[in-house]
Amino acid sequence: MIRISDDRDVFQARFDEVERQANANGSAWFEPRRREAMASFASLGWPSSRQEAWRHFDAGPLRRTTFRYVHDPERVRIGREALAQFQVHCLPGAQLVFVDGYFEPALSTARALPPTVFASDLASAIGHHRALLEAHLARHASFATQPFVALNTALLHDGACVHVPRGVVVKDPIHVLYLSTGARGPTVSHPRTIVLLDEQAQLTLVEDFVSLGNEVHFTNPVSEIVLGRGAVLDYYKLQRESKSALHVGALEVAQAADSNFRSTSIAFGGSRTRNDLRCVLNGEGSSCSLHGLNVIGDHQMVDDFTTIVHAQPHGTSQELYKSILDGHAEGVFHGTVFVAKDAQKTSSRQVNRNLVLSKDALMNTKPELQIHADDVKCSHGATIGELEEDALFYLRTRGLDAKTARRILTYAFANDVLEHIQLEPLRKTVELDLFHFIPAGMGAKTPC
Amino acid sequence: MKKPLLQVRGLHVEAGGNPILTGIDLELYPGEVHAIMGPNGSGKSTLAHVLAGRDGYTVTAGDVLYDGKPLLDLEPEIRAREGVFLAFQYPVEIPGVNNTYFLKAALNAVRKHRAESELDAMDFLALVREKMKLLEMDDSLLGRPVNEGFSGGEKKRNEILQMALLEPRLAILDETDSGLDIDALRIVARGVEAMRNAERTILVVTHYQRLLDYIVPDYVHVLSRGRIAKSGDKDLALQLEEKGYAWIDAETAERTR
Numbered sequence: 001m002i003r004i005s006d007d008r009d010v011f012q013a014r015f016d017e018v019e020r021q022a023n024a025n026g027s028a029w030f031e032p033r034r035r036e037a038m039a040s041f042a043s044l045g046w047p048s049s050r051q052e053a054w055r056h057f058d059a060g061p062l063r064r065t066t067f068r069y070v071h072d073p074e075r076v077r078i079g080r081e082a083l084a085q086f087q088v089h090c091l092p093g094a095q096l097v098f099v100d101g102y103f104e105p106a107l108s109t110a111r112a113l114p115p116t117v118f119a120s121d122l123a124s125a126i127g128h129h130r131a132l133l134e135a136h137l138a139r140h141a142s143f144a145t146q147p148f149v150a151l152n153t154a155l156l157h158d159g160a161c162v163h164v165p166r167g168v169v170v171k172d173p174i175h176v177l178y179l180s181t182g183a184r185g186p187t188v189s190h191p192r193t194i195v196l197l198d199e200q201a202q203l204t205l206v207e208d209f210v211s212l213g214n215e216v217h218f219t220n221p222v223s224e225i226v227l228g229r230g231a232v233l234d235y236y237k238l239q240r241e242s243k244s245a246l247h248v249g250a251l252e253v254a255q256a257a258d259s260n261f262r263s264t265s266i267a268f269g270g271s272r273t274r275n276d277l278r279c280v281l282n283g284e285g286s287s288c289s290l291h292g293l294n295v296i297g298d299h300q301m302v303d304d305f306t307t308i309v310h311a312q313p314h315g316t317s318q319e320l321y322k323s324i325l326d327g328h329a330e331g332v333f334h335g336t337v338f339v340a341k342d343a344q345k346t347s348s349r350q351v352n353r354n355l356v357l358s359k360d361a362l363m364n365t366k367p368e369l370q371i372h373a374d375d376v377k378c379s380h381g382a383t384i385g386e387l388e389e390d391a392l393f394y395l396r397t398r399g400l401d402a403k404t405a406r407r408i409l410t411y412a413f414a415n416d417v418l419e420h421i422q423l424e425p426l427r428k429t430v431e432l433d434l435f436h437f438i439p440a441g442m443g444a445k446t447p448c
Numbered sequence: 449m450k451k452p453l454l455q456v457r458g459l460h461v462e463a464g465g466n467p468i469l470t471g472i473d474l475e476l477y478p479g480e481v482h483a484i485m486g487p488n489g490s491g492k493s494t495l496a497h498v499l500a501g502r503d504g505y506t507v508t509a510g511d512v513l514y515d516g517k518p519l520l521d522l523e524p525e526i527r528a529r530e531g532v533f534l535a536f537q538y539p540v541e542i543p544g545v546n547n548t549y550f551l552k553a554a555l556n557a558v559r560k561h562r563a564e565s566e567l568d569a570m571d572f573l574a575l576v577r578e579k580m581k582l583l584e585m586d587d588s589l590l591g592r593p594v595n596e597g598f599s600g601g602e603k604k605r606n607e608i609l610q611m612a613l614l615e616p617r618l619a620i621l622d623e624t625d626s627g628l629d630i631d632a633l634r635i636v637a638r639g640v641e642a643m644r645n646a647e648r649t650i651l652v653v654t655h656y657q658r659l660l661d662y663i664v665p666d667y668v669h670v671l672s673r674g675r676i677a678k679s680g681d682k683d684l685a686l687q688l689e690e691k692g693y694a695w696i697d698a699e700t701a702e703r704t705r
Contacts, residue, residue: 394540396524397500398554398610412544
């Protein structure tokens with residue numbers, strides 16, 4: 001085995017390896033894009049805190065760690081019983097499972113999908129469905145400007161690939177589970193999801209990131225979502241990885257006219273998590289609503305960087321992100337709403353609210369509006385606060401102890417994001433996670 | 449012989465270094481309704497809040513016995529479970545907490561303390577609907593977040609509903625009449641009157657005599673500058689209505705001269 005001392009070499013070695021396999025697996029058509037992305041990553045380098053978009057993100061742990069790729073022969077085989085703990089109880093629909101970046105057909109199930117819907121692993125789709133992918137894969141998420149998109153694009157191997165043809169409404173959700181085993185050292189994976197919804201198609205998609213153990217691993221996912229005219233996607237992202245996990249992900253959404261993208265991003269896990277979400281409303285009358293809930297403690301960090309681009313008239317966007325921070329947790333919200341000159345009659349509302357439960361927790365928020373049109377309705381606002389003393393006292397005068405009162409109010413804070421989770425089984429799972437978080441988190445401020 | 453339920457003895461209270469209560473003495477027996485009246489800033493609400501256990505006040509002298517035991521060391525929730533209830537002048541809005549959930553959690557916390565079985569959802573709903581009928585409350589208020597978007601009257605009725613559910617031994621009504629029109633006042637007062645019995649003590653804190661037409665007190669105390677300036681029966685409230693509060697101060701000044 002070659003001893004690799006520098007992490008750039010780890011990525012370069014992986015790149016060479018992937019390129020060598022390209023002709024054999026039919027992905028040669030994608031290689032020019034790969035090479036461009038690799039060159040871009042080499043020139044962009046790791047982001048630094050001097051860059052506004054990465055001001056609060058410390059890339060140090062990523063730079064300092066020598067990551068390791070899990071090669072095919074050494075893949076960790078896990079059984080269905082090991083997956084049970086990550087299942088969303090009672091969630092219907094299809095499931096695609098990836099372990100350390102590899103598709104696991106034996107653990108996946110495509111039940112209940114209409115026959116015209118394509119849901120498969122990207123590795124085989126690149127080989128066999130070039131016509132479907134060529135116009136979209138790495139055509140939306142910009143590897144030229146974003147270092148972690150470049151890294152993913154250069155080194156992507158597998159992920160979920162979904163295509164819903166015109167007019168097809170998929171009733172049950174597709175649950176994509178990305179599991180990292182973390183086995184034998186700090187591993188890295190670059191899951192790539194691509195979702196194509198043709199005109200008037202509808203789908204619910206859950207992207208779920210989990211860890212098997214407590215080892216350090218680095219997950220670098222990129223998802224591209226393309227919505228045709230009038231298409232509707234309900235999208236959920238769950239960050240449930242271990243508290244040692246490093247996670248830097250990007251989601252890029254391209255929306256045609258009258259399409260509707262509804263997203264809910266939930267983070268409980270991860271040591272450092274960065275979620276980039278960029279939604280481009282390219283067609284007239286399209287809309288997006290972005291919701292987020294981060295519930296973190298200890299030394300966890302979640303950095304949400306969202307951009308909504310209103311490029312055409314009559315667009316609507318709504319954004320509500322909330323964080324609950326305990327311990328020494330740090331949160332970042334940097335949300336930009338950009339309204340182009342031609343995007344008249346845009347309606348946009350952005351809200352970021354944060355609940356800080358401990359003196360040592362920190363929240364940075366930067367809501368931003370950039371409006372170049374003159375006939376629009378846009379608002380934004382941000383708050384950072386503690387639990388309200390008046391409300392705590394009120395609950396206590398009704399016989400509820402201080403700890404219960406704090407739990408109720410913390411839960412209540414999260415409630416309006418939870419209400420946006422249309423998938424009942426998923427909402428229940430998130431509620432349970434929230435209940436598990438709250439008691440542990442209560443000791444930090446005042447003794448109860 | 450009956451024992452007093454609440455004894456306030458020489459109570460001095462400061463807030464932010466300023467004296468608010470400067471020697472309050474009160475004895476309330478089971479079955480009695482006492483009214484505490486007084487001008488704004490006389491310390492009425494402070495007394496109500498100190499009894500309920502609110503932070504931010506310092507007791508510099510005196511003490512309070514509840515059922516013969518010291519009250520002031522108890523956490524607010526323990527006081528509540530032991531039967532002390534405060535109806536807030538400004539009930540707090542709690543977005544995100546469903547009113548039914550809140551009422552049920554409160555009732556079961558108190559029942560558990562009394563070693564009574566907790567009520568399940570069905571029994572609870574039957575009970576709460578019965579109490580709501582008396583207060584002419586709309587069923588929809590159960591499904592809404594606690595006090596959020598409630599009108600002034602709905603908030604006050606929600607307070608009395610909580611009182612009816614928790615069945616306190618000592619009910620303190622802090623300016624429950626403020627902001628109510630006459631119809632709402634009547635409904636709220638009827639709710640309180642229905643709770644009146646030989647075991648329960650009610651302390652009505654109010655600025656105006658109006659409420660006392662409907663909840664007729666056994667005793668009326670006038671609070672002025674942090675102490676009780678005058679005590680009497682219900683006629684004292686009528687005198688205050690007629691003459692205002694100034695004559696009490698004048699009389700007190702006369703006496704202390």
